[in-house]
Amino acid sequence: MAFEEKHEPARTEPEPTAEARRVAPRHRISSVQSEDLSDADLDKIEDMSQIYEQTLKDFEEGEVVKGSIVSVGPDYVLVDIGYKSEGTIHLSEFSEPDQVKVGDEVDVLIEIAEDQDGMIVLSKTKADKIKNWAKIQKLFEDNQLVEGKIVRKVKGGFKVDIGLDAFLPASQIARRPVGDLDQYLGKVYKFRIIKLTKRRRNVVLSRKQVLEEARSEDKARLLGTLEIGKELEGVVKNITDFGAFIDVGGIDGLLHITDMSWGRIKHPSEVLSVGEKVRVKVLNFNKEDEKISLGLKQMTPNPWSHVEEKYPIGAAVRGRVVSMTDYGAFVQLEEGVEGMVHISEMSWTKRVRHPSEIVHIGQEIDVKLLNVDAKNEKISLGIKQIGENPWVRMKEKYPTGTIVKGLVRNLTDYGAFIQIEEGIDGLLHISDMSWTKKVNHPSEVLKKGDEVEVQVLNVDSQHERISLGLKQLEADPWREVGKRYRAGDYVETSISKLVSFGAFARLDNGIEGLIHISELSKDRVAKPEEVVHPGEKVVVKIISIDPSTRKIGLSLKQYKEELEKADTAEYQNNVASNVSIGEVAGEELSAKIAEAAEAEETGVAAPEEETDATAAEAEETEVREGD
Structure with a gap:
């Protein structure tokens, strides 16, 4: 009882202040005044001191021991580890301070067995680290996963709380590189420990390996089924x-x-x-x-499986234009079912160069089903078929032989397109532009924008074509060729064109004949321009006429040879009595022939106009020189 009485004052000492953040130590047994005790009490005290001394031997600084919380203050808790004095731990060392209560067991590290105040200095944080390091080391050795919380970003990656601080490289956060790293902050994941340094106590983690391992397992499971x-x-x-x-x-x-x-x-x-x-x-x-x-x-079911029954050919349906290309527009008939309207099926009369001239995206239009191919998921649609085809009555409106006026809309290498009414064009082929002239390009006869009069040659309503003719407005001069000209006649012509094989010469009715290069001169001719030139007027002999092939053969060489052979007087009489020459060239031509003959014999050029007397005088001179 005396022992208890002596310690009563110690238990009634005031609580330590918050600033001190310490709990007063218990009085040591040795502080009891020995003079107030009997020998028996002193022996008991000595025994107790030995027990306490033995207790001190069981604890060492740096050792992790278990303790029990005996008091919870505003900032500190008092922990009894079975030592002669309790130790204090700041509440901030607990992960959930609000949950700490008296009686909780906690692992602590003995930092100092006894400080200057006689208190034992404890640390929960350091105890946790030591304990967790052992745990982490064990997990690393056993190749086990560790769970941790990503706390914050650091240079090159993250700091992760796994019971101690660990490093997670940014490259190891996911299977693929990610842009937004903030999305991982505060998240808890499983990690693989890929590096552990005991000396520096560094731990490097990888979430990527965990994901790859799980993915490999899933992959194997998936491929198997x-x-x-x-x-x-x-x-x-x-x-x-x-x-x-x-x-x-x-x-x-x-x-x-x-x-x-x-x-x-x-x-x-x-x-x-x-x-x-x-x-x-x-x-x-x-x-x-x-x-x-x-x-x-x-x-979901394929909507094309019943499209043929739902959309019969010839039916008119309504759809929405969903896209366009250069060659047509796609029209959605229902979700998943589209058809195409080709630009050629958009208008009977208008020349459509792009679908946007007729429709626009989003527009609802009426179309007619032209063809349905469910196997290849294709539907052909037509817009123009919704209205009347003007070509049906075109043959009645423009019967063959009708003369119409039109506008030259376009020229091509093979002809000209003539618009005879809005949207209706006819083709004027180059072969139907002239009876006599060889037309190489329509621009030789027409130009774009010209208004011309043409004749309807043919109407093909099925293929929507009209053939037109320009030369048909005049009589075909080839029909009269046989009446006007005969082989052997001499005619005056105009050189119209030179080609490598000869020269084309135009007769007075516009018909062209060919003077082959071999018929230009009795001498060898390499190029036609050595003898004649475009626009030059020459007298030639007709050597062949073929109205069926529309060809006339002419000869300048034969004409000149015959002039050289003939006696001037006989030639003149011959010319005077030659009905053919009189009919074709007239008296003026006969006079010019005589003048040409005189010029060849005398070597003197004849004047452009001469009287009959002058011609006679020339003949006499020629005869005299011949004698």
Whole structure:
């Protein structure tokens, strides 16, 4: 009882202040005044002191021991570890200070067995680190995963709390590089310990390895059960212009843009978004290459399966223009079913160069079904068939032989297109431009914008064609050739064109004949321009006439040879009595022939105009010189 009485004052000492943040130590047994005790009490005290001394031997600085919380203050807790005095720990060393209560057991590190105040100095944080380091080391040795919380970003990665501070490189946070690292802050994950340095107590973690390992397991499981037609659930991992990659559990399968919808889409993002969960069907796969082709539209019935029954040929339906190309417009008849209106099927009369001249995207129009190919998922549509075909009555409106006026709308190498009414063109072929002139290009006769009068030669309503003629407005001069000219006649012509094989000469009625290069001169001629020139007037002999092939053969050489052979007087009489020459060239031509003959004999050029007396005098001179 005396022992208890002596210690009563110590228990009633005031509580320590918050500033001190310490709890007063218990009085040591040795502080009891020995003079007040009997020998028996002193022996007991000595025994107790030995017990306490023995207790001190059981604890060492740096040792981690278990303790029990005996008091919880505003900032500190008092922990009894079975030592002769309790120790204090700041509440900040607890992860959840609000949950700390008296009676809780806690691991602590003995930093100092007794400080200047006689208190034992403890640390929960350091005890946790030592304890956790042993645990982490064990996990590393056993190749086990560790759970941790990403606390904050540091240079090159993250700081992770796994019971002690660990480093997670940014490259090890995910399977693929990520842009936004902040999204991982505060998250708890499983990690693989990839590096542990005992000396420096550094721990390096990897979440990427954990993901790869899990993915490999999922991949093996998926490949073992994969089959065509199987439905899988996946997550959209990435979107490209040509499709989307879907993680179906260990493997990223490709969902091509053409297999996303039965309808038309311009970009996969119209249907899917990254991170979206989607159910797809396996279309094809290759286990060796670990490639899977997926389908989304195959999860719903194909609308083309009953399109032939629903859209019979010839029926008129309404649709919406969804896209256009240079050659036509695509019209959606229903979700997943589209048809094309070719530009040639947009108007009976208007020349459509681009679909935008007739329709625009989003416009609802009436169309007629021209053809349905369900197997190849193609439908041909027509807009112009909704209205009346003006070509049906075109043959009645423009019977053959009708003379019409039109506007030259376009020139091509083979002819000219003449607009005879709004939207109706006829073709004037180059062969129908002139009876006599060889037309190489329509621009030799017409120019764009000219108003011309033409004759309707033919109307083909089925193929929507009208043939026109310009030369048919005049009589064909070749019909009179046989009456006007005969082989052997001499005619005056004008050189119209030179070619490598001769020269074309135009007769007075516009018909052209050919003077072959061999018929230009008795001497060898390399080029026609050595003898004649375009625009030059020459007298030639007709050597052949073929109205059926529209060809006349002419000779300058034969004409000159015959002039050289003939006696001037006889030649003159011959010319005077020659009905053919009189008919063709007239008296003026005969006079010119005489003048030419005189010039050749005397070597003197004849004047352009001479009287009959002058001609006679020339003849006499020629005869005299001949004698």
